[in-house]
Amino acid sequence: MEEVLTADRSxxxxxxxxxxxxxxxxxSDERHVVVGLAEEARPxxxxxxxxxxxxxxxxxxxxxxLKQAPKVLIGRLIVAHVELFRRFYDACCFGPTPLAPVMRWxxxxxxxxxxLTLCSxxxxxxxxxxxxxxxxxxxxxxxxDIYTRGDNVALDVFRVSDLRGRAVTSPRDMxxxxxxxxxxxxxxxxxxxxxxxxxxxxxxxxxxxDLEFPSRVSVDNHADPHFTxxxxxxxxxxxxxxxxxxxxxxxxxxxxxxxxxTESGAAIDTFYVTDRRTRGKISxxxxxxxxxxxxxxxxxxxx
Numbered sequence: 564m565e566e567v568l569t570a571d572r573s574x575x576x577x578x579x580x581x582x583x584x585x586x587x588x589x590x591s592d593e594r595h596v597v598v599g600l601a602e603e604a605r606p607x608x609x610x611x612x613x614x615x616x617x618x619x620x621x622x623x624x625x626x627x628x629l630k631q632a633p634k635v636l637i638g639r640l641i642v643a644h645v646e647l648f649r650r651f652y653d654a655c656c657f658g659p660t661p662l663a664p665v666m667r668w669x670x671x672x673x674x675x676x677x678x679l680t681l682c683s684x685x686x687x688x689x690x691x692x693x694x695x696x697x698x699x700x701x702x703x704x705x706x707x708d709i710y711t712r713g714d715n716v717a718l719d720v721f722r723v724s725d726l727r728g729r730a731v732t733s734p735r736d737m738x739x740x741x742x743x744x745x746x747x748x749x750x751x752x753x754x755x756x757x758x759x760x761x762x763x764x765x766x767x768x769x770x771x772x773d774l775e776f777p778s779r780v781s782v783d784n785h786a787d788p789h790f791t792x793x794x795x796x797x798x799x800x801x802x803x804x805x806x807x808x809x810x811x812x813x814x815x816x817x818x819x820x821x822x823x824x825t826e827s828g829a830a831i832d833t834f835y836v837t838d839r840r841t842r843g844k845i846s847x848x849x850x851x852x853x854x855x856x857x858x859x860x861x862x863x864x865x866x
Contacts, residue, residue: 576860641669644680644718644829651682651716652672663745664693668737670730674721676705677731679740685717689748690818691808695755696744697723698802707804707823734831751827778862780855784844790819790835793854806861814854815839824864 649663664683671677679697683689690709697704705722714716723731731737747753748825786792802852803825811818811834820835840844846850 573848595627614684630774631721633732645842647680647682647718652854664748665821670732672730672732675728675730676713676724679721679723681719683717685715686748687810688812689717689814690719690806691717692747692755693744694803694808695759695802697721698759698805699743699755700739701726701801702731702736702740703801704804704823705825707821709818709821710825711819748815755805759805778859780858780862781852782845784846784854787835789844790837793834793836793858795830795832795858797830799825799828803830803862804832807858810854810857810861811836814857816845
């Protein structure tokens with residue numbers, strides 16, 4: 564691991580590729596690891612977990628939150644993320660499609676899911692196109708950690724399963740996700756809505772308990788000094804995350820960090836966001852009311 568990190572420091576620590584030379588930090592204990600930059604503004608929920616310690620070369624506003632993970636696994640995941648960054652920068656400099664995302668699939672059959680990690684330049688609708696491409700197969704998005712760095716490089720970690728709750732191991736399914744995402748990102752007017760409707764018909768119908776679970780959307784401007792916190796709780800369904808992210812894109816809202824989880828058929832999603840134009844919190848009361856209403860509509864099953 565140290566060899567990979569050392570190589571990464573020599574390549575990126577001085578900001579030649581990213582335009583940043585800030586000092587990074589790594590914070591670890593028995594239960595949590597967060598890797599990021601002390602100088603960059605981060606959601607308080609992430610910053611509160613950090614305690615200090617040196618770690619170089621990962622770049623601005625990177626945060627990896629790995630909870631309840633053994634230290635050996637934590638080290639392996641950090642190495643995997645650093646190697647993905649290196650693959651991404653190599654593809655940008657020498658690859659035939661420098662704007663295409665770099666992806667890594669890791670099936671974990673014993674845990675009932677596959678981890679899909681993506682590194683890409685951040686752009687409008689990136690997250691909704693990723694979520695839509697996954698749901699199109701169709702696959703279930705069990706959880707996701709979404710991070711955007713200060714140099715507009717995004718690292719997104721999705722945990723996905725098939726409709727039977729098993730790890731995704733089919734090369735065909737993986738290739739379909741990758742091909743759909745590349746096409747969606749290359750074509751500005753590409754629309755997944757029709758294809759997602761077909762994917763929903765393949766998915767299992769909701770259970771009665773799911774239907775009775777109330778949808779709730781809350782907006783909090785006091786939880787963090789830099790970001791507006793939006794929390795959504797609603798019954799899960801195929802394409803839900805794509806539809807929610809489309810709302811943020813249409814409303815010109817940027818996501819700095821997000822944590823997505825699904826428990827017993829309920830989607831529990833947290834977003835730290837800013838206004839795309841002002842780069843500050845969303846403070847206008849009418850805009851907040853309109854956003855809450857749109858997110859609530861998107862949470863309901865499409866007609």
